[in-house]
Amino acid sequence: MGNIFSGGTEILFENNAAVSSQLIFAPNAEAILNNGTSINGIIMSESLILQNNAHLSYDIPFILDGPISFAALGGVEENGEEYDEAPSIIKTPIKEVNK
Secondary structure, eight states: OEEEEOOSSEEEEOSSOEEEEEEEEEEEEEEEEOTTOEEEEEEEEEEEEEOSSOEEEOOSSOOOOGGGSTTTTTSBOTTSOBOOSOOOOOOOOOOOOOO
8 A cells, every 4th residue: 555646737547546555645636537437535726626426535544654744743642642744855856866
């Protein structure tokens, strides 16, 4: 289970696609789930369209770890207390790794 990030204006899942993702993050996009698509995860998008028997769900507790966790982004800590530090995102150059 991983994450999907998009900087585009549309993200399309269709034709019985089955996706399990912690987070689909497409803040500028219209997310479209079409034709029997089933997604288990969180979608953060400008808009969301479900059509033709598409399904979106997530299980509780839904655990999102790492630099995009709710705690890291200024939400609450695992113990339920509010996270009192401002979130920070460190931008670094993209590195290509050849194996």
